[in-house]
Amino acid sequence: MRFQNWVLVFLLLMALTIAVLYVSDKAPRVEIDRDALPSADVLTRRGEYLVTIAGCGYCHTDPEQPGPYLAGGRKLPTPWGDFYTPNITPDKASGIGNWRLEDFIRAMRFGVSPQGTHYFPAFPYTAFTGMTDEDLAAIFAYLRSVPAVEHYEQLNDTAWFVWREGLRFWKKLYFRPGVLMPDPLKNARWNRGRYLAEAVGHCEECHTRRNHVGALSRSVRYSGSRQGVLGEPVPNISSSRRHGIGKWTEEELSAFFRTGRRPDGSRVKGWMDEVIKGSLSHLTDEDNQALTEYIKSIPEVD
Ligand code: HEC
Ligand code: HEC
Structure with a gap:
């Protein structure tokens, strides 16, 4: 085969791989049986503790101003550029006030937004994926209970090769979603x-x-x-x-x-x-x- 033909075959294979990745990249379904969850009070209290231990507060609050609690805007300076955390208060326009519990669990377990876009791993969903449905529901209940604040974060300022679409490939290679199961050999x-x-x-x-x-x-x-x-x-x-x-x-x-x-x-x-x-x-x-x-x-x- 001539060189040009090899190049053509290579490009076609690349295009095919990308097409297969796009088609196979369906947003995972999340279904929660609300009747199986503890009462709202119990959930909110447990959620407050988990939010504290997971450090949602120090990442999602701007220490500079200092900004309102959980309203986002903190700069995370990484080797791939600066990421700014979003508002996770229940404000409907700038926060997550319009989210359902299922949207939240999908974001935390699979790193996918309600619109189906992928999150950067500067958001440690790569770890939070291990939390149980009940613990995630507790965190969501608590987030619902904090004051809603209207606040828009700055856009991320990342290196040229850091591209949200590219996260599909990154996640296929490096991300294994799923609840962390206890090791039966340990106490x-x-x-x-x-x-x-x-x-x-x-x-x-x-x-x-x-x-x-x-x-x-x-x-x-x-x-x-x-x-x-x-x-x-x-x-x-x-x-x-x-x-x-x-x-x-x-x-x-x-x-x-x-x-x-x-x-x-x-x-x-x-x-x-x-x-x-x-x-x-x-x-x-x-x-x-x-x-x-x-x-x-x-x-x-x-
Ligand atoms: C946001 C980043 C970050 C996270 C998350 C983090 N650490 Fe650290 N940790 C650091 C840094 C940076 C230092 C060094 C602090 C210093 O220089 O004084 C450190 C220091 C430590 C030390 C002291 C070690 C020594 O030799 O001085 C321990 C122990 C530790 N971390 C445990 C933990 C544990 C356990 C967790 C999870 C529950 C954790 N860290 C989560 C960034 C982090
Ligand atoms: C190390 C910092 C860090 C910590 C800790 C952290 N987040 Fe985030 N979070 C981020 C970043 C950065 C993003 C945005 C990612 C992006 O732009 O793709 C984000 C995005 C989100 C989103 C999506 C919001 C939206 O508008 O789409 C939610 C929900 C969220 N985080 C909830 C939480 C919760 C709940 C916790 C604690 C259990 C938490 N985060 C802890 C950094 C963090």
């Missing part, structure tokens, strides 16, 4: 700790290095990153005694989650300071113990 406390770390607290989103297209490098889980996705170096929190926190006792780690003080007496700075103040210091004693047990069990990565 209930460890499983609760894993759920808190991986589905709710999304520790890996900062503490695991990313590849050049922003996907987590799962072979070096929790081993930190010199650059850090938000521009700050992030330490290794695996049980490596040399590079990680293998030398910390359970009591020291548990106290760190409450106070932000390391065993040597120094305080954390930057994003982790916000994570401690806004989220982890509010864990119940039981959840603090569970998170501690799980984080201490992470295999060492040097």
Whole structure:
């Protein structure tokens, strides 16, 4: 075959692959049995706790002004450009006041908007996908209860190759949606700790290095990153005694989650300071113990 024909065959195959991806890319259906959910009060209270632990507040509130709670506008400076968080208060025009519970669960579990567009993983739905329907319904109930604020965020200012349409391909390669199932070989406390770390607290989103297209490098889980996705170096929190926190006792780690003080007496700075103040210091004693047990069990990565 002549060279031009090879090029033609290649282009046709590319076009076919793209067409197949588009056709197979249906927005997933979400169905919720509302009668099986706890009462609205119970849900709202649980939702408030989960919103605190998941840090929706520190990402979706602008610290500069400071902006109204959950009304968005915080800048997330990443190597792929600056992302601005949207308004998630119940305002109908600028927030999510028109969303149904199913729309919300689809956004959190599959990273798809009610219009069917894909979200950037700067929104850690890659972790939140692991939350149960009931916990997501609780978060939605709480979000419904906060004051509606009209506020429009700035447009994202991303690198030229960061393109919302391209997320279809990214998600096919790197995103596995689904509730995080308990490991039957482990005890209930460890499983609760894993759920808190991986589905709710999304520790890996900062503490695991990313590849050049922003996907987590799962072979070096929790081993930190010199650059850090938000521009700050992030330490290794695996049980490596040399590079990680293998030398910390359970009591020291548990106290760190409450106070932000390391065993040597120094305080954390930057994003982790916000994570401690806004989220982890509010864990119940039981959840603090569970998170501690799980984080201490992470295999060492040097
Ligand atoms: C690390 C920061 C961060 C955290 C933590 C975070 N979000 Fe977001 N969220 C974002 C960004 C960035 C977007 C926009 C993504 C995009 O432009 O594609 C977003 C988008 C959303 C959207 C879609 C809104 C819309 O108008 O389409 C919802 C809903 C949402 N987040 C809810 C939550 C909830 C609930 C939590 C806590 C459980 C949470 N987020 C935690 C960064 C964050
Ligand atoms: C938004 C990014 C971000 C998230 C999310 C995050 N961390 Fe961190 N973490 C950091 C940064 C940055 C530091 C370093 C702080 C400093 O330099 O003082 C840090 C420090 C730490 C340390 C201290 C380690 C040391 O050697 O000093 C521990 C322990 C830790 N994080 C645990 C966690 C756990 C557990 C979670 C999830 C529940 C979590 N982090 C979520 C960014 C994050």
